[in-house]
Amino acid sequence: MTDIAPSTPAVSATGGESGSLYVEQSLMKRRNAAEVRFRTYGIAAIVVALLTLAIMLFTIVRDGSSAFFQATISFPVTVDAAVVDTAGNRNPAEMSKTTTIGYARILGDSLVTYLEGRDMAVEGMTRKEIVDMISKDAPARLRDRVLADPTLVGQTIAVDAFVIGRIDGYFKGRVTREIAERDSNVTVTQLDLADKMAEAGILRSKFNWSFVTAPDASDLRPEAAGLGIALIGTLYMMFLVLIFTLPIGIAASIYLEEFAPKNWLTDLIEVNISNLAAVPSIVYGILGLAIFINFAGLPASAPMVGALVLTIMTLPTIIIATRSAIRAVPPSIRDAALGVGASKMQTVFHHVLPLAMPGILTGTILGLASAAGETGPLLLIGMVAFVANYPASPLDGGFLDPASALPVQVYSWASRSDPAFIERSSGAIIVLLIFLVLMNVTAILLRRRFERRW
Amino acid sequence: MSVAIISLIVLALALIGYVVGRQRALQTAQGDPRKLHSLPVYYGQTVFLFVAVPAFALLAVWLIAQPMVIDARIAVDLNPRISEDASASKLAMEDVARIANGIDALQANTGMTNDEIRNMRADLSDVRGRLAEVGVALGAEVDPQIFEMAKSFRTMQRSGAFIMTFAVLTAAVIGFVWSVRRITPEFRARNVSETFVRWLLIAAAGVAILTTIGIVFSLMSETIRFFGIYPAGDFFFGLTWNPQFRGGSDLGLIPLLWGTLYISFVAMVVSVPIGIFAAIYTAEYASPRVRSVVKPLIEVIAGIPTVVFGLFALVTVGPLLRDYFAVPFGLGTSGSSVMTAGLVIGILNIPFISSLTDDIINAVPQSLRDGSLGLGATKSETIRKVVLPAALPGIVGAVLLAASRAIGETMIVTMGAGAAAKLDLNPFEAMTTITVKIVSQLTGDLAFDSPETLVAFALGMSLFVITLCLNIFALWIVRKYREQYE
Numbered sequence: 029m030t031d032i033a034p035s036t037p038a039v040s041a042t043g044g045e046s047g048s049l050y051v052e053q054s055l056m057k058r059r060n061a062a063e064v065r066f067r068t069y070g071i072a073a074i075v076v077a078l079l080t081l082a083i084m085l086f087t088i089v090r091d092g093s094s095a096f097f098q099a100t101i102s103f104p105v106t107v108d109a110a111v112v113d114t115a116g117n118r119n120p121a122e123m124s125k126t127t128t129i130g131y132a133r134i135l136g137d138s139l140v141t142y143l144e145g146r147d148m149a150v151e152g153m154t155r156k157e158i159v160d161m162i163s164k165d166a167p168a169r170l171r172d173r174v175l176a177d178p179t180l181v182g183q184t185i186a187v188d189a190f191v192i193g194r195i196d197g198y199f200k201g202r203v204t205r206e207i208a209e210r211d212s213n214v215t216v217t218q219l220d221l222a223d224k225m226a227e228a229g230i231l232r233s234k235f236n237w238s239f240v241t242a243p244d245a246s247d248l249r250p251e252a253a254g255l256g257i258a259l260i261g262t263l264y265m266m267f268l269v270l271i272f273t274l275p276i277g278i279a280a281s282i283y284l285e286e287f288a289p290k291n292w293l294t295d296l297i298e299v300n301i302s303n304l305a306a307v308p309s310i311v312y313g314i315l316g317l318a319i320f321i322n323f324a325g326l327p328a329s330a331p332m333v334g335a336l337v338l339t340i341m342t343l344p345t346i347i348i349a350t351r352s353a354i355r356a357v358p359p360s361i362r363d364a365a366l367g368v369g370a371s372k373m374q375t376v377f378h379h380v381l382p383l384a385m386p387g388i389l390t391g392t393i394l395g396l397a398s399a400a401g402e403t404g405p406l407l408l409i410g411m412v413a414f415v416a417n418y419p420a421s422p423l424d425g426g427f428l429d430p431a432s433a434l435p436v437q438v439y440s441w442a443s444r445s446d447p448a449f450i451e452r453s454s455g456a457i458i459v460l461l462i463f464l465v466l467m468n469v470t471a472i473l474l475r476r477r478f479e480r481r482w
Numbered sequence: 483m484s485v486a487i488i489s490l491i492v493l494a495l496a497l498i499g500y501v502v503g504r505q506r507a508l509q510t511a512q513g514d515p516r517k518l519h520s521l522p523v524y525y526g527q528t529v530f531l532f533v534a535v536p537a538f539a540l541l542a543v544w545l546i547a548q549p550m551v552i553d554a555r556i557a558v559d560l561n562p563r564i565s566e567d568a569s570a571s572k573l574a575m576e577d578v579a580r581i582a583n584g585i586d587a588l589q590a591n592t593g594m595t596n597d598e599i600r601n602m603r604a605d606l607s608d609v610r611g612r613l614a615e616v617g618v619a620l621g622a623e624v625d626p627q628i629f630e631m632a633k634s635f636r637t638m639q640r641s642g643a644f645i646m647t648f649a650v651l652t653a654a655v656i657g658f659v660w661s662v663r664r665i666t667p668e669f670r671a672r673n674v675s676e677t678f679v680r681w682l683l684i685a686a687a688g689v690a691i692l693t694t695i696g697i698v699f700s701l702m703s704e705t706i707r708f709f710g711i712y713p714a715g716d717f718f719f720g721l722t723w724n725p726q727f728r729g730g731s732d733l734g735l736i737p738l739l740w741g742t743l744y745i746s747f748v749a750m751v752v753s754v755p756i757g758i759f760a761a762i763y764t765a766e767y768a769s770p771r772v773r774s775v776v777k778p779l780i781e782v783i784a785g786i787p788t789v790v791f792g793l794f795a796l797v798t799v800g801p802l803l804r805d806y807f808a809v810p811f812g813l814g815t816s817g818s819s820v821m822t823a824g825l826v827i828g829i830l831n832i833p834f835i836s837s838l839t840d841d842i843i844n845a846v847p848q849s850l851r852d853g854s855l856g857l858g859a860t861k862s863e864t865i866r867k868v869v870l871p872a873a874l875p876g877i878v879g880a881v882l883l884a885a886s887r888a889i890g891e892t893m894i895v896t897m898g899a900g901a902a903a904k905l906d907l908n909p910f911e912a913m914t915t916i917t918v919k920i921v922s923q924l925t926g927d928l929a930f931d932s933p934e935t936l937v938a939f940a941l942g943m944s945l946f947v948i949t950l951c952l953n954i955f956a957l958w959i960v961r962k963y964r965e966q967y968e
Contacts (some may be wrong), residue, residue: 408924
């Protein structure tokens with residue numbers, strides 16, 4: 029090496045610049061600038077992705093959190109026996125002949141008298157305008173309450189009644205006075221009275237449990253719409269999907285991972301599974317419509333059909349996750365078990381499966397979480413239809429009763445014209461996301477608690 | 483007896499079988515398990531399997547088959563005038579089922595005896611009024627013939643349920659007796675039960691094949707029916723999409739395909755650079771700590787349901803693009819547009835591309851990087867000139883998989899792209915996709931003999947074929963590439 033004379037650096041020979049490594053040459057400058065640029069692109073890409081995520085979540089929480097609060101009028105109501113209980117014997121069966129129209133009259137009368145008593149009349153406001161401020165849902169709730177407890181008849185009770193969606197929107201900043209002038213559903217005088225009532229403390233914003241528990245309501249009563257049926261539907265479906273996918277997924281994965289000989293049949297199954305995992309979800313909706321509803325004659329909108337479709341859809345994903353959990357169990361475990369005389373089946377069921385179980389459960393829960401958010405296929409099997417009654421309990425065939433699902437409820441509210449439903453839709457998303465976060469946290473905890481590294 | 487109770491009985495019988503089988507095995511060996519071929523539990527297990535599995539299989543098959551058989555036998559009685567028309571006979575069958583349910587409710591509420599029901603005649607008594615009392619509303623007066631059919635529907639349903647209970651329980655008992663009597667010390671219980679379990683495992687693995695067959699069958703049969711009514715050439719090459727409910731619709735695929743591809747193209751323009759750069763940063767530059775925070779955060783995007791992105795497109799992105807881009811530049815006044823849907827699908831696809839690309843970049847051997855860095859290349863030069871070319875086939879595979887997801891995406895386009903089928907170049911114009919039209923043609927009241935409904939199956943078939951080809955191609959590329967470095 030020593031006999032090679034140190035040659036002059038090529039750059040200085042051709043470019044005429046100094047050869048010192050301490051001075052950046054123009055080429056090197058450009059290369060370093062490119063390096064910085066390249067790195068910035070990477071950071072920018074990540075920032076863009078995470079920023080959009082943050083903006084999306086922020087807008088949804090901003091729009092949706094108000095759905096959990098509802099402007100409510102609290103006033104005393106005299107339950108007039110002459111209207112409610114014409115027979116006068118407090119028998120709920122006979123009292124049920126009085127429809128909500130009668131109760132609406134009671135509510136209206138009581139509100140007008142109460143406001144007059146507190147001297148809150150607004151110039152030029154008709155009785156109808158005052159009565160129309162109460163939600164069309166309030167009479168039905170009062171009726172249910174009185175029928176459940178007939179001793180209330182003839183008494184004066186405290187009632188919390190929702191105001192109509194437009195006035196609620198006024199307090200949430202969605203409806204302004206300019207809009208109200210052009211809107212046939214609300215008048216400016218109603219807003220004036222609402223302001224007065226809010227000052228007097230009669231009208232307050234209260235936490236609205238019925239948003240989570242009540243059934244859906246029609247287009248005209250956004251204030252009464254709730255998520256109850258959708259929640260039950262989603263819970264029913266998740267339960268069924270779990271009991272369908274877990275055994276089938278585990279059995280299929282064990283066969284493919286531990287027993288399957290290498291032949292055309294198992295190759296076919298493997299290719300099938302990886303392709304099925306990438307089939308668009310809407311195709312599974314068509315499958316459900318054609319096979320479960322048209323061919324097998326199961327009822328539309330039923331959680332059972334939804335669960336079958338979601339099962340078929342998530343099974344490939346769950347099989348892939350389960351197989352990798354089984355593969356992660358080191359071969360030495362199998363060798364040891366076989367070595368002390370266990371049969372192949374004993375090895376798998378007594379040793380491999382228990383060790384792989386945390387991984388299998390984690391994968392299954394994550395699969396369930398993605399199934400819980402799926403909307404498209406459920407639209408095709410009719411779960412978007414309006415359902416007014418809660419499904420029965422599972423023991424009474426509730427799995428075949430019509431129900432809705434959380435993500436479908438989000439969609440159906442978002443497609444209604446009243447902007448009050450956009451708030452509800454975002455609120456439903458918050459509930460859905462809480463649901464998904466809980467499932468994911470369970471999966472992470474399971475992994476943390478039981479994961480073993482070999 | 484309800485299905486739940488039958489299942490519980492069968493399960494109880496199987497559990498008893500387990501105990502009895504085990505006891506009997508020990509008894510035949512005079513209490514000395516060493517004389518048995520297998521461990522005592524395996525004798526119990528064979529009894530359990532032979533009681534439970536055939537009985538439950540029979541139950542499942544019966545539950546699926548019984549409604550079909552009853553429908554077919556009832557339909558024979560239908561007026562030939564009605565049975566010739568497919569939709570009319572379907573309506574009649576629905577009426578039959580509804581009236582039958584109504585009679586059940588009537589019986590439960592009023593305590594009518596079976597004889598009273600049998601003597602009830604639609605032409606003599608007010609059936610409609612009485613059914614309305616128990617909450618079963620009927621559109622018209624009850625046709626006496628339909629009412630008689632409803633009565634025989636009920637009897638058949640009852641006798642069917644009775645025979646099913648009997649058959650299932652008999653199967654369970656036969657399995658019980660037969661498998662218990664088989665037990666002798668020489669009986670190879672472990673081998674028998676393991677073979678049985680093995681067949682169960684194979685059956686579970688076969689579900690994947692069954693699903694594929696189900697998809698292809700359900701799409702194919704209705705698509706063929708559609709092409710029987712509507713010419714295939716007009717479907718594949720028609721330039722207008724204009725369904726009419728009175729017939730005479732134009733059902734051309736081209737405008738929908740154009741919308742689908744245009745939106746997917748916009749989505750890929752957004753997601754490919756962002757996804758790949760994010761993956762490069764997390765795989766090559768980020769410190770382990772940054773990586774362990776950023777990677778899961780990006781993957782959170784993939785865990786959010788698509789309907790949430792749909793609402794985001796509808797409420798935030800759409801109006802934003804309309805007010806700040808489309809209207810000022812005079813490009814349109816629609817909130818839902820190709821751009822809206824494309825951007826949001828692009829965001830949804832970022833984690834998909836970035837996590838696959840990240841895996842692929844990590845699979846490139848370190849020696850390639852070391853060689854390049856050793857020659858004096860900067861880090862970015864190494865990535866651009868060495869790592870990315872080596873990872874290219876895998877990245878192409880990831881991009882193709884993401885494209886197939888963009889094409890099959892439903893909720894975002896349903897909520898953000900609009901419903902107008904157009905052949906237009908303006909990205910701020912509302913356009914529609916194959917998936918949107920599948921949803922709109924298959925929700926609401928369906929008539930399975932009109933081309934307007936059946937076209938959804940042809941659309942589904944086209945979508946399935948397009949995405950399947952993309953997936954197979956992508957998986958082939960990824961697999962081929964993996965073999966190179968492993």
